[in-house]
Amino acid sequence: MARKISIKQAVNEALDQEMARDPAVICMGEDIVGGTGAGGEADAWGGVLGVTKGLYAKYGDRLMDTPLSESAYIGAAIGAAACGMRPVAELMFIDFMGVCFDQIYNQAAKFRYMFGGKAETPVVIRAMVGAGFRAAAQHSQMLTPLFTHIPGLKVVCPSTPYDTKGLLIQSIRDNDPVIFCEHKALYGIEGEVPEASYTIPLSEANIVREGKHCSIVTYGLMVHRSLEAAATLAKEGIEVDIVDLRSLSPLDLDTVLDSVTKTGRLVCVDEASPRCNIATDISAQVAMQAFSALKAQIEMVTPPHTPVPFSPTLEDLYIPSAAQIAAAVRKTIKGGQA
Amino acid sequence: MIITPIIMPKWGLSMKQGTVVSWLVDVGASINVGKPIMEVETDKIASDVEAPDPGLLRRKIANPGDVFPVKALLGVMAGPEVTDAQIDDFIASYVTPVDADDAEDGAAEQAWQWVEIDAIRVRYARRGNAQDGKLPVLFIHGFGGDLDNWLFNIDAVGAQNPVIALDLPAHGQSSLTLAGTTLADLARFIAKFLDALEVPRAHLVGHSMGGAIAARLALDAPARVASLSLIGSAGLGREINAGYLAGYVAANSRRDLKPVVEQLFADASLVSRQMLDDLLKYKRLDGVSAALTELAAGLFPGGQQGELPVPSLAAGGIPLLVIWGKEDRIIPASHAALAPKSVKDAKVAVLPGAGHMVQMEKAGEVNTLLKAHVG
Numbered sequence: 001m002a003r004k005i006s007i008k009q010a011v012n013e014a015l016d017q018e019m020a021r022d023p024a025v026i027c028m029g030e031d032i033v034g035g036t037g038a039g040g041e042a043d044a045w046g047g048v049l050g051v052t053k054g055l056y057a058k059y060g061d062r063l064m065d066t067p068l069s070e071s072a073y074i075g076a077a078i079g080a081a082a083c084g085m086r087p088v089a090e091l092m093f094i095d096f097m098g099v100c101f102d103q104i105y106n107q108a109a110k111f112r113y114m115f116g117g118k119a120e121t122p123v124v125i126r127a128m129v130g131a132g133f134r135a136a137a138q139h140s141q142m143l144t145p146l147f148t149h150i151p152g153l154k155v156v157c158p159s160t161p162y163d164t165k166g167l168l169i170q171s172i173r174d175n176d177p178v179i180f181c182e183h184k185a186l187y188g189i190e191g192e193v194p195e196a197s198y199t200i201p202l203s204e205a206n207i208v209r210e211g212k213h214c215s216i217v218t219y220g221l222m223v224h225r226s227l228e229a230a231a232t233l234a235k236e237g238i239e240v241d242i243v244d245l246r247s248l249s250p251l252d253l254d255t256v257l258d259s260v261t262k263t264g265r266l267v268c269v270d271e272a273s274p275r276c277n278i279a280t281d282i283s284a285q286v287a288m289q290a291f292s293a294l295k296a297q298i299e300m301v302t303p304p305h306t307p308v309p310f311s312p313t314l315e316d317l318y319i320p321s322a323a324q325i326a327a328a329v330r331k332t333i334k335g336g337q338a
Numbered sequence: 339m340i341i342t343p344i345i346m347p348k349w350g351l352s353m354k355q356g357t358v359v360s361w362l363v364d365v366g367a368s369i370n371v372g373k374p375i376m377e378v379e380t381d382k383i384a385s386d387v388e389a390p391d392p393g394l395l396r397r398k399i400a401n402p403g404d405v406f407p408v409k410a411l412l413g414v415m416a417g418p419e420v421t422d423a424q425i426d427d428f429i430a431s432y433v434t435p436v437d438a439d440d441a442e443d444g445a446a447e448q449a450w451q452w453v454e455i456d457a458i459r460v461r462y463a464r465r466g467n468a469q470d471g472k473l474p475v476l477f478i479h480g481f482g483g484d485l486d487n488w489l490f491n492i493d494a495v496g497a498q499n500p501v502i503a504l505d506l507p508a509h510g511q512s513s514l515t516l517a518g519t520t521l522a523d524l525a526r527f528i529a530k531f532l533d534a535l536e537v538p539r540a541h542l543v544g545h546s547m548g549g550a551i552a553a554r555l556a557l558d559a560p561a562r563v564a565s566l567s568l569i570g571s572a573g574l575g576r577e578i579n580a581g582y583l584a585g586y587v588a589a590n591s592r593r594d595l596k597p598v599v600e601q602l603f604a605d606a607s608l609v610s611r612q613m614l615d616d617l618l619k620y621k622r623l624d625g626v627s628a629a630l631t632e633l634a635a636g637l638f639p640g641g642q643q644g645e646l647p648v649p650s651l652a653a654g655g656i657p658l659l660v661i662w663g664k665e666d667r668i669i670p671a672s673h674a675a676l677a678p679k680s681v682k683d684a685k686v687a688v689l690p691g692a693g694h695m696v697q698m699e700k701a702g703e704v705n706t707l708l709k710a711h712v713g
Contacts, residue, residue, distance in 0.1 A: 002511075162619075196623050196624060198619070200622060201590055204591045207592075207611055210611060254593065
């Protein structure tokens with residue numbers, strides 16, 4: 001049966017159900033229990049934003065509060081995964097990934113390849129992504145492209161509670177390392193989610209709105225901004241197709257190409273910095289594989305190539321807006337041929 | 339003076355609004371009961387709105403492209419004796435009734451009820467009332483389906499008889515536990531379901547696998563079955579589209595599922611994004627794939643129908659109606675000819691322009707046939 005829950009609750013429920021189902025699933029992270037000596041839920045924070053709240057009371061030592069050393073516990077999680085566990089490590093802010101990069105891109109991502117398919121690393125690294133949290137340049141980045149660049153890593157960034165639960169369960173059951181990106185501005189949004197466990201494959205984009213005039217390809221918070229733009233554009237008689245990639249690696253290029261073939265126009269919307277991001281990748285693939293379908297130039301909507309500003313006014317300007325997305329769609333329609 | 343409002347229909351329990359696609363008749367046209375008046379589209383499917391009563395189309399209120407809530411006024415029918423002023427008054431005083439299912443927050447849930455049978459939680463819907471002493475009609479869906487397969491039928495038949503539709507075990511929103519993998523097991527489960535609802539006797543309407551279950555119950559407990567209506571039914575001949583069954587069970591993405599589901603309809607364009615998303619939400623639940631695999635192995639071993647109860651009905655006295663979509667690609671319409679002709683009032687209707695989901699594609703004709711049969 002489905003009921004409405006938030007993305008935060010969807011993450012919690014996915015972890016809860018997988019920990020109940022499979023004793024090999026463990027959680028590690030900073031403050032995910034609540035502090036050393038926590039006497040159960042009463043004293044347990046459940047992570048910096050309370051996402052893992054309540055799990056310690058149920059699963060006890062299968063949740064491990066780690067020292068403030070990302071390189072140590074991400075390495076430990078990867079090692080445990082290589083030895084048969086299914087760890088879910090919470091890295092709090094994706095911005096902190098830098099200190100454990102060797103563990104992730106040179107070890108976890110390479111084991112299957114380097115050991116001739118004999119080793120698997122079923123680890124999930126959860127991290128918060130995105131701007132809008134007034135948390136300044138070191139806690140606000142959308143670093144998804146750093147990870148899609150690495151063969152051997154899977155990268156997921158959901159936009160709804162339904163997708164969050166299904167994709168996280170699939171990520172935990174997946175036998176490869178998955179970087180699971182949770183947008184902090186979306187934790188509170190609610191949607192219908194079945195109570196039972198379910199999985200969504202890590203290779204399928206979702207079509208969240210159908211239209212024939214232009215395709216918007218995006219993910220994460222930008223899905224919601226694109227839906228806002230679509231509502232505005234619909235009043236002008238412009239109907240957009242919105243593709244929510246959900247999984248950034250592997251990438252469901254077939255759904256993107258189908259959409260562009262139908263509409264003939266493409267706007268890529270990405271909250272990541274504009275150089276070598278998901279938008280540039282999608283643009284390049286479409287230009288190579290569906291050039292003859294295009295009736296107009298491809299447009300991209302991204303933040304400027306700057307750190308995320310701390311000034312609230314500037315931060316709001318930094319994040320791509322529905323108005324910018326709508327303007328880009330209009331540009332493809334004006335610039336194109338009928 | 340009789341003025342008949344044409345209103346936005348409610349197709350299925352979750353429908354809140356619909357979009358008017360086009361009018362199919364002009365103002366001034368004389369309309370018979372059941373004639374398609376306009377085409378309406380929901381996020382699930384498009385279909386025709388049919389005339390509830392005969393009359394003249396006097397006024398069009400809705401324009402193509404307009405979105406209206408359920409039960410909103412779309413047009414007006416009336417006889418020639420009614421004046422334009424009277425129609426203006428009628429329109430001005432029309433108040434869209436609040437949808438009972440929508441009265442409160444979370445109301446979609448109230449449209450459904452739940453009952454537990456053998457530790458299996460069963461979702462069902464109940465409509466209409468028994469004031470005329472009419473027996474209830476029980477709708478039984480097919481393999482992989484759910485009670486929303488009857489979204490165009492429940493309210494129409496419910497206007498005449500009380501109606502009940504359920505999600506079979508491991509289907510829809512019922513528990514993901516099978517109640518067995520033989521027709522006898524499933525028929526027994528239906529009998530227990532009727533016991534739980536305190537329904538001693540009912541008209542059974544079964545689609546596909548649901549038809550075979552209904553026929554099995556008619557053989558095993560004839561006293562409980564007032565009549566049988568079998569739609570695109572299993573249980574008549576051996577043949578069944580094994581590729582469809584395997585494809586439906588295996589598909590886990592929209593890309594894989596779409597061509598499979600399109601086989602259910604004569605008009606493949608009826609398969610909407612929402613329909614596929616809803617099916618995927620069900621199919622992706624832990625346990626569904628295993629349950630469907632087991633059920634298919636039990637009922638359709640080797641890609642053929644294992645049990646054929648319908649021809650054995652010949653000796654019984656239960657009235658039989660057989661409906662088929664002529665372009666059925668799952669169970670061939672030629673099986674309609676295998677219906678036993680000696681059964682009381684046996685009637686066979688093969689409807690052109692419809693596939694396996696004939697009760698959706700030709701809802702008006704199917705509803706007329708069902709109402710006459712159970713009447």
